[in-house]
């Protein structure tokens with residue numbers, strides 16, 4: 001149904017009317033077996049994307065976004081949050097919370113956001129944020145050590161950066177001589193990615209700028225009611241007090 005709708009409807013029309021379309025679309029998915037942890041919609045099944053991800057038919061959340069929200073929800077009280085490249089479903093949820101200060105930023109004009117901060121030279125004072133969400137950003141950044149240093153600078157002492165990227169086993173794979181879109185797609189899996197991290201490689205780099213990173217890995221049971229990924233890691237990088 002979802003793929004059919006995408007095929008027969010112009011993209012611009014879908015983007016403009018996405019909320020209304022999703023409300024309508026979600027009626028075909030209603031049920032009790034699964035529930036979206038972001039919008040709490042109950043459904044018989046998730047939409048499976050071409051890449052195999054499970055999308056919520058109501059709010060469009062990806063599996064990783066639902067996991068992020070599950071982690072973030074208990075912490076989202078009386079805090080100042082900065083969210084890089086904010087996915088729509090979680091942005092809307094956070095925008096509705098009255099007891100947080102929520103700032104969004106996007107440098108590439110891909111996501112709706114309040115600011116346009118360059119992560120390699122962040123135009124913000126030191127020690128500003130309790131929580132920074134930096135999901136699927138660092139694998140796009142040429143000087144990632146500088147970006148990590150900047151993230152640490154604007155995080156409050158005792159605050160955290162919640163970080164995720166695609167991961168591989170072994171060492172970080174990067175090669176600055178690969179600059180073409182075709183080359184990057186071939187080597188790094190996406191035309192605008194500049195490396196593939198390993199979990200250990202990323203945590204080592206975060207440690208090198210003074211963060212205290214903790215690896216949080218989740219495994220899911222077969223029932224997987226929230227449609228999470230079955231094996232997923234988030235890095236929680238704490239700034240020492």
Ligand SMILES: [Zn+2]
Nearest residue numbers: 036039056059
């Ligand atoms: Zn949802």
